[in-house]
Amino acid sequence: MMKQIYLILAVMLLLCLAPMPYGYFMLVRFVMMVAFGLMAYRYFTIKKSVAAWVFVILAVLFQPIYKIVLGRGIWNVVDVVVAIFLIAIYVVERRLERKGSVGYQPLPPTEQPEQIDNKFEFRLEGKLGPKELIYVASEEDRALTELIESQPDVFEGWGKMIGFHIVYLPLLMKRLKDKEVLRYRAPYLTEAEIGRTAIDNDYLLQYLEHPSDRGKIKQGFIRTEDIHRGSDGKDKAINRFYPLNSNSSEPIADQLHRIGKQISIEKNEHERLLESRICYEDRGKYEAHNAEDRFNSQIGEENTDDLIEEVKERIAKLRQRGISQYLLEQLIHPDDRLSRLVITLDYRLLLPEYNDMEIKMEPLVKAVYLLFLNHPEGILFKHLPDYREELTKIYVKLKPYGMSDRAIQSIEDVTNPLLNSINEKCARIRGAFVGQFDDRLARHYYIDGLRGEAKKIALPRELVVWE
Numbered sequence: 001m002m003k004q005i006y007l008i009l010a011v012m013l014l015l016c017l018a019p020m021p022y023g024y025f026m027l028v029r030f031v032m033m034v035a036f037g038l039m040a041y042r043y044f045t046i047k048k049s050v051a052a053w054v055f056v057i058l059a060v061l062f063q064p065i066y067k068i069v070l071g072r073g074i075w076n077v078v079d080v081v082v083a084i085f086l087i088a089i090y091v092v093e094r095r096l097e098r099k100g101s102v103g104y105q106p107l108p109p110t111e112q113p114e115q116i117d118n119k120f121e122f123r124l125e126g127k128l129g130p131k132e133l134i135y136v137a138s139e140e141d142r143a144l145t146e147l148i149e150s151q152p153d154v155f156e157g158w159g160k161m162i163g164f165h166i167v168y169l170p171l172l173m174k175r176l177k178d179k180e181v182l183r184y185r186a187p188y189l190t191e192a193e194i195g196r197t198a199i200d201n202d203y204l205l206q207y208l209e210h211p212s213d214r215g216k217i218k219q220g221f222i223r224t225e226d227i228h229r230g231s232d233g234k235d236k237a238i239n240r241f242y243p244l245n246s247n248s249s250e251p252i253a254d255q256l257h258r259i260g261k262q263i264s265i266e267k268n269e270h271e272r273l274l275e276s277r278i279c280y281e282d283r284g285k286y287e288a289h290n291a292e293d294r295f296n297s298q299i300g301e302e303n304t305d306d307l308i309e310e311v312k313e314r315i316a317k318l319r320q321r322g323i324s325q326y327l328l329e330q331l332i333h334p335d336d337r338l339s340r341l342v343i344t345l346d347y348r349l350l351l352p353e354y355n356d357m358e359i360k361m362e363p364l365v366k367a368v369y370l371l372f373l374n375h376p377e378g379i380l381f382k383h384l385p386d387y388r389e390e391l392t393k394i395y396v397k398l399k400p401y402g403m404s405d406r407a408i409q410s411i412e413d414v415t416n417p418l419l420n421s422i423n424e425k426c427a428r429i430r431g432a433f434v435g436q437f438d439d440r441l442a443r444h445y446y447i448d449g450l451r452g453e454a455k456k457i458a459l460p461r462e463l464v465v466w467e
Helices: 002-015 022-045 049-062 072-100 142-150 152-161 169-175 179-185 191-196 203-207 211-216 252-282 287-293 309-320 325-332 363-373 381-398 405-414 421-434
Strands: 119-123 132-137 165-167 219-229 235-243 341-343 349-351 357-359 464-466
Touching (some): 002 022, 002 072, 119 203, 119 211, 132 203, 142 169, 152 165, 152 252, 235 252, 341 363, 363 421, 381 405, 405 421
Parallel strands (some): 132 165, 341 464
Antiparallel strands (some): 132 219, 349 357
């Protein structure tokens, strides 16, 4: 639609050469101001600053508020020049669209793309999601990156055809620059840090197991095919690489078509391999070895069962963007920066280094939290009755207007190890923190521990400040 707008604007400008009523010229000025302003914004968002500034200047030139007086003859020249400029842009973008257009057809059985060794071993930090194709580049291909940045919908559409999310990291970070995502993943980021958050196309190459492989990955897409245990006892990701090159004699559309067919063949072969392994396990000859070989304590499915609805919605929004949680954590967690926990005189819970975030809890839940905060060594649930009096004193400070019979009963229930009340309160405490920021950081603040062992708050007590 944007390309057709160029032509419409050009026609409107050329009509100014004809004898038209004064109102038409005012309409043209207003339309041009709005259209050129929107075009400037569009080009700024895709980092084409020269084109953006050109449209800013044109918007100012045509704006009808403080009219620039040039005379009818000069304005006619300006109208023609700008109209030719818009037509030229239309032609260029049409050519780019044709160059980058994708028509995907299923692979006929008789056609087989040339098989190449495109497997590269990455450390586990370089793992991708099973439905992600991420563009990587050790060398810049300016024409290719401009095509991806200006027409991401073309590549995203191609990805959907072959069942993958296409992730272009610089554009991904632009889309994630909103508080809902970045503040949740990294609550310590300031406004200035959010503005500087950026990532290059060579980001994932730092996780190559063999750095010498970097020279073999110039530009293209990678995807994770398998996880295996390396010779050093650590888990590795096997990533497939698919080169893409704007200088090739093969058009981009044909290259994408070939990549799609290659992925289809590789996935079928990998599925047959997995089926053969399963059959071998069924005979009882491979089960123990396979279980140990595939053991991985670093990766786990997200457990959202005890998260509040707000957290579930946030995670769902991230997944809708085609981003695996694992990859997202790698991109937006440069460190595990912990904030102080300040307990104010009126018993508010504040995290000053997380942009003065306040953690809110109901009085009894907060009383349980403060009780565990007072005991860095932890508390065994079976010993909870010994802490009933202390918990009562804390609760009275939070509710100084007296204890109701209901409150007394609630305190007795939460300190009764035979009831589930303490587990419920701990779940609410966890939800209070995880509802505000990522569990990777939140786990330092809520009550946790192994079954049969003392439950405690892991936060170092030098970070706990009582006012």
